[in-house]
Amino acid sequence: MPLEHYKRGRFYWVRGRVEFNGTPITDYYRESTGSLTEAGADDWIAAETNYQRRCHLVGPEAALTFAEAVVLYPANPEAAKQLIPITARLGSMPLSSITEDILKDLGKELKPEASTETWWREIVTPARAVINKAHRRNPKVPGISVSRYAGEELNAQDNKRGKLSKIRRIPANKEWIERFCAAADPHNAALVRFMFETAARIDQSTSITHDHLDPKSYRVWLKAQKGHVATWVVVTPEMMGEILSLPHKRTRSPKTGKLLEQRVFGYASSTSYNERWKRICSKADIPYLSAHAAGRHGFFTELTVRQGINPIDAAKAGRWADPSLPMRIYAHAEAEEADLRALFRTKPVQPKTKKPRKSPKKKGKKDDK
Template sequence: MPLEIYKRGSVYWVKGRVEYNGRPITGPYRKSTRATNEAGARDWIREETEFQIRKHVVGEEHALRFVDAVEIYPASPTTAKKLLLILDEIGDLPIGAITGALLKSLGPKLKPQASSDTWWREIVTPAGAVINYAHEFKGTPLIRVKPYDKFERIAQDQRRQKSSRIERVPATREWIEAFCTEADPYNAALVRFMFETAARIDQAVSIEPEHLYPETCQVLLKAQKGHEEGLITVSPEMMAELVALKPKRPKNRKTGKILSLRVFGYGSPTGYNNRWKTICKCAWIPYLSAHPAGRHGFYTELVVRQGVDPVTAAKAGRWSDPNLPMRIYAHAETDEPEIRARFRTKNVQAERAKQFNKLKSKKENENE
């Protein structure tokens, strides 16, 4: 019997089998379509029938389309928004027909004015995650995509006449002090906290009064970027500064909802931007966002300026791989003329040593 719908409560269910050329090609169905109207239930039957026929004719590996894989993928709202754009291009393609080169080619087509980093982050990464999730649960082919190389990145930057990788400038102690001189207590404490702990801005603004433990000088940070929630230790001076702040209830600018008490008074990781720009302007210092002021400043201060070994600094900043911060967060602060001067100094010293040895040998010969 072909698939038929019937109603159970407010939801339509389906029973029967999928048939192809008058012959059943599946086992018996008795499952919900999750549709609350007849049109939705019949759409479910049509899509399921098409899938099972493709599976019967070409095999499951080629039957599952990208759109089918998206339906079973547990996407967040942000990822789902990115996938909608991709679905318009490759939604009907079988998973087995999608290659890394195909995914990379979508970048110039879908976002011609974006950088190659954006292509990777907003197109290749979410699409690859969907395909590999289907591999895990449906046995479809796994996909590995070679990242865009520097030549592809440079070529795209030239086409759009804009650099995609601007060198970040880490905060210095002098910058921090100048900032805090003009800042209100909340923003002064915020920038000092991130500079001292390498906390991310979202972690910092999410701190609530109950996350502070003054007796042990510890602060509870939320989980982020693959790291679990955990306690970090701060200096007694930092803890005293945090405890002295009167917590505020920020408002969600999109919904108008009043949020829980926050130590720094911000309700989102972008709320500080305009205020910091004003502070930097008043202090006559260049504007730095939270990331270079915090994580970049923290690692450069420890490793480059104070000579702390990279492994210790990485652990203190909660980086699991010491190579990552060395590659991204450590910024050299010796200029090129100074480096050249060191070579010249060594040559002069070597010449003087050579002259001294000649004089010494001459005196020894005269004494003999």
């Protein structure tokens, strides 16, 4: 039976086999297309059928194009928007012919005035994800690894733009947190303390409802995000008490005016906090820090740099699978360079050497005369 779609829940699924001249050339399919519409499911079937027939004729390594891989990739709205110009440029290319240099050079063509960080985030990352998803579907299709922009690549673009690509983040410390909270309303004070204590992301934090709280075990349920699975995170009794004491607060959709579901910290989205935090920081006379700098950067720097906690333990508490990642990105040096240089000029204290004690002279016997 050729591939056909059917609706299962909200999504369209497919069943059947891909045929060539009436002969099945694949195993039996029973999987989701990831599409909410019949038209999207039709596109999925057409792309998969064309791909499998070319695999049958020329082999999988040479069969799949980037445009076909994009159709098979379950992109969220943000990634789909990023993939439109990339597909216009690379769509007809077989995946086997796309190299690291092609992906990295695409930034100069599509976003010539952007930073290398933007190239990485909006071009390299979504394109690489499409290729590697196709590789996971069929290991005979080559995957791809891409190194970060560094050295001359990074410096050349920074010089062209006249500013640095990588913005140095300043992590929050306890003093900043306390001054922020003193000037903030209860919901924002609890929000910043929660992120500083748990390393939760802003979207995870603002999505928390009262159904996500387990007061008896002092736990909060965090949704999955950026490669992290959904999980319970333990908080201090003081933190749980502060959360439970917050007045219930509901917000309206800025587009429709409709009341949204009640969320613990009162924000409807992960970007709503920004302007409010700027006003709080101005009132507290402290530098503005983003939620990411106050939360994840502050959390890891506080534990490892200021309190000397083992990076492996700190990474586990912050739900990083690989401790090298937060050490590279989230741990910030805080010692003054001049103070470190001065250590080389400090004369070490010489231990006092004790003079050897003279051994007492033995009294000899007088000769008898």
